[in-house]
Amino acid sequence: MGIDIGKFLKNPEFEILITTYRDIFQVEALERDRFGEDYKKLSAVITMSKNDMQKMGFKSGDRVKLSNNYGSVVVEVKESKKNEPGGLAFMINSPWSNILISGETDGKGIPEFKHITAKISLSKEEITPVTEITFHK
Amino acid sequence: MFTCTGCALLCDDIEAIVENNRIKETRNTCRRGSARMKGAMFRLVPSIDQKPADFESSIKKAAEILRNSTSPMLFGLDNSTCEAQVKGIQLAKKINAIMDDTSSFCQGLLIEKILQKKLRTCSLDDIRNKADVLVYWGSDAQDSQPRHLSRFSYFPRGESRQRGYEEDRLAIAIDVRESNTAKICKGHFYRIPLKGDREFILALMEALSGKAPAYDTKNMLGLASILKKAEFGAIFVGIGLTYSIKNDFEILTELADMLPKFNIMPMVGHYNMRGFNEALFKETGFVNRVKFEGKAVHENKYAIIEALKNKSIDALVVVGSDPVLSLPRSVIAHLPSIPVVCIDPCQTFTSKIAAVNIPCAASGVESAGSAVRMDGKVIGLKKIIENNYLTDEDILKRLMEAV
Numbered sequence: 035m036g037i038d039i040g041k042f043l044k045n046p047e048f049e050i051l052i053t054t055y056r057d058i059f060q061v062e063a064l065e066r067d068r069f070g071e072d073y074k075k076l077s078a079v080i081t082m083s084k085n086d087m088q089k090m091g092f093k094s095g096d097r098v099k100l101s102n103n104y105g106s107v108v109v110e111v112k113e114s115k116k117n118e119p120g121g122l123a124f125m126i127n128s129p130w131s132n133i134l135i136s137g138e139t140d141g142k143g144i145p146e147f148k149h150i151t152a153k154i155s156l157s158k159e160e161i162t163p164v165t166e167i168t169f170h171k
Numbered sequence: 172m173f174t175c176t177g178c179a180l181l182c183d184d185i186e187a188i189v190e191n192n193r194i195k196e197t198r199n200t201c202r203r204g205s206a207r208m209k210g211a212m213f214r215l216v217p218s219i220d221q222k223p224a225d226f227e228s229s230i231k232k233a234a235e236i237l238r239n240s241t242s243p244m245l246f247g248l249d250n251s252t253c254e255a256q257v258k259g260i261q262l263a264k265k266i267n268a269i270m271d272d273t274s275s276f277c278q279g280l281l282i283e284k285i286l287q288k289k290l291r292t293c294s295l296d297d298i299r300n301k302a303d304v305l306v307y308w309g310s311d312a313q314d315s316q317p318r319h320l321s322r323f324s325y326f327p328r329g330e331s332r333q334r335g336y337e338e339d340r341l342a343i344a345i346d347v348r349e350s351n352t353a354k355i356c357k358g359h360f361y362r363i364p365l366k367g368d369r370e371f372i373l374a375l376m377e378a379l380s381g382k383a384p385a386y387d388t389k390n391m392l393g394l395a396s397i398l399k400k401a402e403f404g405a406i407f408v409g410i411g412l413t414y415s416i417k418n419d420f421e422i423l424t425e426l427a428d429m430l431p432k433f434n435i436m437p438m439v440g441h442y443n444m445r446g447f448n449e450a451l452f453k454e455t456g457f458v459n460r461v462k463f464e465g466k467a468v469h470e471n472k473y474a475i476i477e478a479l480k481n482k483s484i485d486a487l488v489v490v491g492s493d494p495v496l497s498l499p500r501s502v503i504a505h506l507p508s509i510p511v512v513c514i515d516p517c518q519t520f521t522s523k524i525a526a527v528n529i530p531c532a533a534s535g536v537e538s539a540g541s542a543v544r545m546d547g548k549v550i551g552l553k554k555i556i557e558n559n560y561l562t563d564e565d566i567l568k569r570l571m572e573a574v
């Protein structure tokens with residue numbers, strides 16, 4: 035039986051800067067059913083510029099793992115439909131982005147919701163279920 | 172006509188078609204408002220320790236938790252009527268609780284500056300009637316307050332703006348991404364780097380004072396000249412800008428001083444967040460982060476984020492809010508270890524870990540009251556559906572009697 039070398043090779047990791055935003059379709063899904071598939075599908079996504087995707091070797095629909103000192107999460111990657119210059123990726127504000135937000139506030143009470151740095155790499159894992167982020171069973 | 176509670180625009184031109192005592196269809200709402208008015212799929216049911224309980228026992232248990240707590244916090248009320256907010260403040264006073272709301276990590280500081288009259292502001296109706304230059308700054312109204320441009324700012328006709336967006340109005344977007352609002356501001360979208368707002372403001376101020384700024388000189392001079400020519404301008408400040416300049420609102424005040432024809436409008440999400448800020452401000456002189464102990468004390472350590480991080484509260488009452496959904500995971504880690512009482516019309520991530528759940532009526536659909544629009548105007552909410560749910564105001568009153 036041959037050894038599956040691929041198992042031991044780590045997918046390349048890249049540094050990434052992420053900001054968060056709001057999306058009307060996701061908010062609509064939140065109002066209707068925050069536990070449902072629609073909300074998860076619209077939330078557990080990172081959008082990147084075409085350039086950055088090419089550089090990192092991602093295709094729309096790939097799953098990626100994002101991790102930093104505060105946590106890690108698996109989401110789907112999508113290419114931005116807009117003409118983004120690159121260097122900045124986007125996540126809709128949700129429990130999936132909140133896992134990567136620093137709790138450091140200098141005592142001022144406002145976390146950096148719109149400024150995330152993380153490592154990103156291709157992943158075979160499933161999209162992180164919301165129950166893992168929010169403690170509920 | 173009914174009022175939508177989907178966001179702080181509180182659109183009061185809504186029609187609702189009711190069938191079998193549920194809202195089947197709405198007219199004039201945006202997608203967000205329509206989903207909001209039709210209501211969430213899963214209603215909250217009374218429970219204790221995640222097991223169904225009757226309503227009275229839930230109230231009793233919640234009161235017991237508060238009686239046994241030495242450092243309780245009351246959080247939320249941004250999705251509650253002004254009447255419920257007043258009750259909430261009374262309860263917090265009675266039990267010497269810490270009180271905070273979403274504005275603590277959202278637009279609170281900005282609203283405080285407005286209530287302290289440190290920033291010039293105006294009504295949305297003034298904007299509809301008079302405004303010719305509209306600046307959406309770190310704000311994607313199209314996705315967050317979706318009828319903002321169509322009801323009040325860019326598209327409508329107004330008393331002195333008969334030709335609306337075609338001729339009489341100009342919209343500008345300043346943002347880190349090409350938002351759906353930025354797309355509408357064709358030719359007037361200024362993309363800035365993440366956290367670049369401060370530098371942008373400084374450069375703009377240079378341009379306004381006639382100097383040539385080193386930063387993006389041509390665009391800056393062009394923008395300054397548009398702003399200078401405005402007859403009645405509005406800057407819509409979104410959380411993009413608020414987060415970026417952090418506590419440094421002085422810089423926004425300085426910019427506003429250089430633009431005497433402009434008014435600042437805080438872009439508020441939750442339908443009655445401004446109402447909460449105004450009510451607490453009236454009572455204590457502060458908009459959030461208050462501890463009642465005979466008198467009201469305001470400190471940053473009373474912000475929900477700090478209180479959870481420092482594990483300084485031992486019970487939490489949440490009204491109409493979902494901190495487990497909206498706060499960083501690293502901050503909510505303390506929550507499952509303290510008793511949480513959740514008062515909400517629907518199930519939330521917070522209700523799933525709460526020690527006690529108490530369902531209430533959905534305001535603006537199942538109960539009436541009033542709320543404060545993002546510009547400070549008080550708007551009435553009507554009842555559309557009859558049912559037996561108590562309002563959050565009634566529940567807070569019951570809790571007050573029981574503690």
Ligand code: SF4
Pocket residue numbers: 175176177178179180181182199200201202203204205316317318319
């Ligand atoms: S803009 Fe806001 S208040 Fe108006 S319909 Fe949409 S969600 Fe409701």
